[in-house]
Amino acid sequence: MIKLNDIKVQFGDFLALKGIDLDVKEGEFFTLLGPSGCGKTTTLRSITGFIIPTSGSIEVNGKDITRLEVEKRNIGMVFQNYALFPSMSIFENIAFGLRVKKIPTDEINKRVSEIALKVELSMEQMPKKINQLSGGQQQRVAIARALVTSPNIICLDEPLSNLDAKLRVQLRNELKDLQRKFGITTVYVTHDQEEALTLSDRIAVFNHGHIEQIGSPNEIYNHSKTEFVCNFIGDINKLDAAFLQKVNIQSDKKCYIRLERLYVNAAKPNHVVMGDVEVIASEYYGLYIKYTLNAGGTVIKVIEKNSDIPLYNVGEKVSVSFDPKNIMEY
Secondary structure, eight states: OEEEEEEEEEETTEEEEEEEEEEEOTTOEEEEEOSTTSSHHHHHHHHHTSSOOSEEEEEETTEEOTTOOGGGSOEEEEOTTTTOOTTSBHHHHHHHHHHHTTOOHHHHHHHHHHHHHHTTOOGGGTTSBGGGSOHHHHHHHHHHHHHTTOOSEEEEESTTTTSOHHHHHHHHHHHHHHHHHHTOEEEEEESOHHHHHHHOSEEEEEETTEEEEEEOHHHHHHSOSSHHHHHHSSOEEEEOHHHHHHTTOOOSSOEEEEGGGOEESOOOTTOEEEEEEEEEEEEEOSSEEEEEEEETTEEEEEEEEOOSSOOOOTTOEEEEEEOGGGOEEO
């Protein structure tokens, strides 16, 4: 569907993209993930046509669109701040792209009504101005405006970043439902790891203008290919040489293990065990408890599911165990 071939983007002396290769499948929810300044938004803007690559090519369904004008790409765009027109009504905001294309009025009325219904905006809301809407409703207007022209692809640049945490979780679920409903190919930019893991079919993790890894959320999280991905995706423990020596594990590489792969007082036959580990802090989250432990001088964190087992108190001594197969080495 979308194919990026060795895309390089240079701004003066700064090489923002260092040879990006991507292949997004039709109907896929594909996320570009990484910290600020890593190149993910530059990649998105290259796909949409707001940036012309210094070299390389971009194809959609086999057609080269590298230098094609923005309005001829048939790609819907939802910006970080939604870029809605405050002086226009909701109806006029959604209809804007259709008017630019000089679609007949009757057809505009029909299409706006249909798309509003699909994104759960009522006709009673259509005459309202943008500042009369909640953040979630504004997002729906931005998505409706992007979809009303029947694009082949929709691109979203951090559309949830300006919302509070609770609304962000609610709207990302709605966003995924909408994407499934329309079946449209979606390219999504975020720096939020949890957002990427919950929304995506596949993720490309960016770092300093190149891609570290492309894979499913499970592959990115549980089978991180590089040390950067391992550290960027979720919380993780780095196991130092002193800790590994105490549990009789030999490795000359950097070793990491996810918090949920460690167990407190729950050793299994295939586990290595360290005893006399001190609880130095605990954080209660309801569904789970996060413990910070002093394991012979190495500070590690463990996530335990909440259950009927009494909580461990600060200063209490416990054992920690894990399966060595769950160590990621780099």
